[in-house]
Amino acid sequence: AADPYLDILPNGETQTKPIGSSIILTCKPKVDDPSLISDMQWLDPRNLVIEPLNPRGITKPPMYTELHQDGRLSLYFNSLQEQQAGTYTCKGIYARNVQLSKSVTIDTIIAITWENAPPNQYPILGEDFDVHCQVRARPSPSVDWLFNGKLIKTDDHYIINTYSLKIKNVQERDDGIYTCRASVQTTGELQERPIRVEVHxxxxxxxxxxxxxxxxxxxxxxxxxxxxxxxxxxxxxxxxxxxxxxxxxxxxxxxxxxxxxxxxxxxxxxxxxxxxxxxxxxxxxxxxxxxxxIKPKIMEFINKTVVEGKSVDIQCKAFGRPPPKVSFRKLTLDKPYADGAQSDDDRIIVRNKPDDTSSDVTVGILSITNVLTDNDGLYECVAENIGAVAYKNGHLTVEFPPSFRNMPNITYWSFESRPVNLTCIAESIPNATIRWTLHEQKIDTDPYLQQIGNGPISILQIRPIDRRYYTHYKCIAMNPHGTREHLIELREATRPSELLSVKMIEITATTIRFDLIPPPHPDLPVVTITVQYKEELHTWQNAKNKTWSVGSVYVIEGLKPQTAYDFRFAGRNEVGLGNFGNFHREITPGRTVPKDPRILSTPGFEYENSQYSHQYELSWVTPPDNGEPIDKYLIKYCEIRRVVGDWEILDDTCQSIEIKSPGRTRQYLKDLKYDTYYIVELQAHNVMGFGKPGYVKFRTARGSGITVDYSNAGDTCKTDVAITAAVMLLSLAI
Incomplete structure (x- = not known):
């Protein structure tokens, strides 16, 4: 049988894991009988036992162990941290006396992390600036920089530091995207951090x-x-x-x-x-x-009163900031007074001074010495600074003794004991009291003299019952500043004497015109002149009368042709008609053709200028008919041109118009050429024939001009009657 041992999965004595990853290490006994394994444990790098997961815990610990039924013991890391790196050992006992142990080393890897690398950074123009890019990684990273895709190397402008790129003397051209590039050769990790640099x-x-x-x-x-x-x-x-x-x-x-x-x-x-x-x-x-x-404001401008011949200071106080300039103007004058003495009247002086109580107040002073009555009146104070102009009116009253300087020096007239009023007007301030005397005597006791009003206007009403009252009367005016006297004469008026001159200046078969000069009027002026006239063989009891206003046209009409007439004249004034005199005899001529018409034109001009380009308005004064009524007019007009300083008539251009309305005094000549000279010949006709013609030249307007079509261009055109009448009067006056 093989020796028992522990196996750790995954295999490898060193496990390299990234920070933040979740990992599991499994310790598996390699024994013949797994049931004989006991006391399985994981020990951390400090040789401390790592506890298994508590099922009742609220949160999982950073690391814990878990024993499986097959005898495996797993070590869990929820999120691997850098401080958890180290050697971990798995231990166990087999068959109660065989100690088993196996170790594994955990090596942590830190991925590239940008710790201080803001994506937007703002250097200041002209200063040095560090573009920050602090990178953390395990193994340690390498960092290089790019600007707009080009690799940056340390030079006079750039210095690459461990955690930054220093830009020296930042310029606006340094605006752009910088790339901080970090790499770890052992892991092959590569990260780029774009940083927008905007130069402030x-x-x-x-x-x-x-x-x-x-x-x-x-x-x-x-x-x-x-x-x-x-x-x-x-x-x-x-x-x-x-x-x-x-x-x-x-x-x-x-x-x-x-x-x-x-x-x-x-x-x-x-x-x-x-x-x-x-x-x-x-x-x-x-x-x-x-x-x-502060706009100027006039604080004080007080009315003043002074006696003629004295001196006066008129003060005007004005407030403003800056202190205003004060000037004065008499309201009857167009311009204000100048500073200092006036060039045309050195009696008047204007000056400004600061006020004693406030630096923002100006006191303007208008000084007048030897005051005249002309200085009386309204004055305007004008205060001005750069903000505005202020105005205020004040009055200077000049008191003076009575004066009759504006009273007309006239003689009063009366006749036939008619009452007359003598008027006395005394100018003064204050108003004068007036009394009257006759031959240095008071008039109170004379019943034919009555004073109406005691001043400044007084009327002396006189009823001159006899010649004693035709004399001089004295008006005496008095006020606190003096007394003045004025003589007014009352004279007895008479009727006018004979005319100074009577001349006949024009005579026709039925009319006669005189030039009359009325008599001089030491008394009352002649207002009308009356003529009596009769046929030579008639008596004055049957004479006819005609009266003219002085200065009018002295014409007698309706006379008989070839008849001798006697004339005598008298003037009339307010008293009455004078005696007839200035006897004059004339014989009217026989009936004949009318006189030549007077065409209305502008005196002193060689030709008239028509306001129209194709027509002309011809106006005239009805001439004397010389005993037979005018029955028509003949108008002839022709083009003319100037030849060697004279005018030549273009005969083939002549046209004629016959007017059978004898009362007409106006006619429009139509269908004329523009900018052309014409001559007009006008004749009046009666049963005796045509009289001598009147003439006028005119020139039509240039261009198309104005055309006014009067279908009945006679006296019925109301808009032109006043103009024609005015021109007629002007020509007659001339």
């Missing part, structure tokens, strides 16, 4: 609002733009309180653009502010000063 750039502040002014009550935006990689987040704090302004009432911060918004700025917002740009590479800070501009 420390933040910088590139756009930043320097110390700035913001206006109280308005909104303000403060710039702070940061660059970096990754893009920095912008925060703002007020230096004094270190309060995060993104969470502060009235403040807003855009973390991307960096704009700090202040809503409804108030004066407490002034101070130093910090802008911080932060990214993964660091934080950078910049500070700025915010100055709050």
């Amino acid at each position: 750039i420390r933040p910088t502040i590139t756009e930043f609002t320097k110390p700035t002014d913001v206006i109280e009550g308005e909104n303000a935006n403060i710039q702070c733009h940061g660059d970096g990689k990754p893009s920095p987040v912008i925060t703002w704090v007020k230096s004094l309180t270190q309060q995060n302004l993104s969470m502060t009432d009235r403040f807003g911060v855009d973390p991307v653009s960096g704009i700090l918004t202040i809503t409804n700025v108030n004066r407490e917002d002034a101070g130093e502010y910090q802008c911080m740009a932060t990214n993964a590479a660091g934080t950078v800070t910049a500070t700025t000063q915010i100055n709050v501009i």
